[in-house]
Amino acid sequence: MAFRNKNIVIIGGSSGIGFATAQLAYQQGATVTITGTSTATAQQAAQLIGNVAAYPLDITDEHAVNRFFNQLTAIDHVLVSAGGTKLGSLFEGSVADHATPIQLRLLGNIHVVRAATPKLRSGGSFTFTGGLSTDRPVSGAWVSGIATAVAEQMARVLALDLAPIRFNAISPGYTDTPMWTNVLGDNREQVLATVAHTLPVKRIARPDEVAQAVLSLMQNKSVTGEVIHVDGGARLV
Ligand SMILES: NC(=O)c1ccc[n+]([C@@H]2O[C@H](COP(=O)([O-])OP(=O)(O)OC[C@H]3O[C@@H](n4cnc5c(N)ncnc54)[C@H](OP(=O)(O)O)[C@@H]3O)[C@@H](O)[C@H]2O)c1
Incomplete structure (x- = not known):
């Protein structure tokens, strides 16, 4: 019960890595608050976990983020796991289509930090979500490569600017999520099986394996400005 008496907020906790x-x-004793993009996704996830508070939230909406954190009291740790990946050429679709995932990581994280910091208890931390494409860009996923790099760099710069609050990032590789x-x-199963074969560990990560690393970032009071990779060795091949 390592997280007994700890209040943990997980933005994007309705699915995948955030949910895990x-x-x-x-399970480790925390009081948990999760968000999804809708009341339905958030509440469905909460019911699967247990006695967990669930709210709808779009972190690109600054006012909504402020309202959300205003209703919370003391917070120990925040994970921002909101987001997704986007494929496609720079010349396809509108500029706004490409900018949205980047704004989610850039403005979304800024909105969350500004609103949550006044509620953060001593020893608190933020964890952002980067990804493999920072170090191993994938052709066609250029937007994701920028968005993940933004999240990881934000952890490093804010670890200095807002010390002693700790800021870290998790960088997942291919992880089996919705x-x-x-x-x-x-094509999901076929593509993931092909990718798994190329990895040193010969398997796609489970979301709970990424979650273990997130909890260690929250727990270890000497870790800040760090990016932990849970990628099955994908950066090496
Ligand atoms: N899975 C991977 O292989 C992988 C690899 C590298 C990096 N990542 C990154 O890890 C993060 C989590 O990915 P995942 O695989 O767990 O994805 P997921 O299962 O699709 O979960 C995404 C979560 O983000 C929420 N969300 C989406 N847009 C949002 C917004 N504007 N504001 C607030 N919440 C929002 C979703 O809510 P709803 O449930 O309501 O839709 C959901 O809870 C993403 O940032 C992703 O880019 C994933």
Whole structure:
């Protein structure tokens, strides 16, 4: 029960990595608050975990983020796991289509930090979500490569600017979450199996494996400005 008496807020806790982190933190005694983009997704996830508070939130909406954190009292740790990946050429679609995922990581994280910091208890931390494409850009996923780099760099710069609050980032590689169903549709299983074969560990990560690393970032009071990679060795191949 390492997280007993700890209040943990997970933005994007209704699915995938955020959901797995919420579940693990809850099992370890934390009081957990999660968000999804809708009341339905947030509440469905909360019911699967246990006695967890659930709210709808779009972190690109600054006023909504302020309202959300205003209703909370003391917070120990915040994970921002909101987001997804976007494929496509720079010349396809509108500029706004490309900017949205980047704004989610840039403005979304800024909105969250500004609103949550006044509620943060001593020893508190923020964890942002980067990703493999920072170090290993994938052709066609250029937007994701920028968005993940933004999240990881934000952890490093804010660790200095807002010390002693700790800021870290988790950088997942290919992880088995609903995000891939959204991106790959019916090709999901085939593509992930092909990718798994290329990795040193020969498998796709489970979201709870990423969650374990997130909880260690929250717990270790000497870790700040750090990016932890949970990628099955993908950066090496
Ligand atoms: N899975 C991977 O292989 C992988 C690899 C590298 C990096 N990542 C990154 O890890 C993060 C989590 O990914 P995941 O695989 O867990 O994805 P996921 O299963 O699709 O979960 C995404 C979460 O973000 C929420 N969300 C989406 N847009 C939002 C917004 N504007 N404001 C607030 N919340 C929002 C979603 O809410 P709803 O449930 O309501 O939609 C959901 O809770 C993402 O940033 C992703 O880019 C994932």
